[in-house]
Amino acid sequence: MAQIRRARAVELEALSALCLRSKAVHGYSATLLEAFRQELTLSHWDLDEDEVAVAVDGEDNILGIVQVSTGPAGCFLEKLFVEPDRAGAGVGRVLMDWACEAARRRGAPNMIIESDPGAVGFYTRYGAREAGTAPSESVSGRSLPRLLLKL
Ligand SMILES: CC(C)(COP(=O)(O)OP(=O)(O)OC[C@H]1O[C@@H](n2cnc3c(N)ncnc32)[C@H](O)[C@@H]1OP(=O)(O)O)[C@@H](O)C(=O)NCCC(=O)NCCS
Secondary structure, three states: OOEEEOOHHHHHHHHHHHHHHHHHHHHHOOHHHHHHHOOOOHHHHHHHHEEEEEOOOOOOOOEEEEEEEEEEEEEEEEEEEEEEOOOOOHHHHHHHHHHHHHHOOOOEEEEEEEEOOHHHHHHOOOOOEEEHHHHHHHOOOEEEEEEEHHH
């Protein structure tokens, strides 16, 4: 069973690389992945402003990352990425549970998820319901499924 702990500043580069590797499982072209890079890069600002945690194994190897933000537009699941060779082993569930707790701690009544199309089924398992679409931050003209999860 994966454990959860806060992400550390020294891990920012490795976590950004993990996000990109994980995103690649959906079969995007190298060009598209490059377009996603900036959005998937974690900064000190993310650690300071948002809730960012990692799932680790018993030897503290990182298995996945999650990031939750809150602001005037609501509470957002900013990132949820599992190391590709650890997918399907319950890591995503542990990260998602933590994200919901973090959002509740921040007083959010619900969480907005602008999901990769390939991950919608994962979120609907948690009771998220589809609520329109949202423009991609990375690719002009691309829209993403927008989901709302009541907490
Ligand atoms: C989507 C993702 C976070 C799921 O994490 P995971 O560790 O593989 O998921 P888990 O093993 O915890 O699975 C929990 C449940 O969700 C289901 N599930 C996992 N991924 C799913 C998907 N893409 N679609 C539908 N159901 C999914 C599992 O079958 C499992 O069901 P069960 O409770 O009946 O056993 C992970 O596969 C991932 O990082 N994918 C690539 C990056 C990505 O798309 N991230 C989301 C960005 S919005």
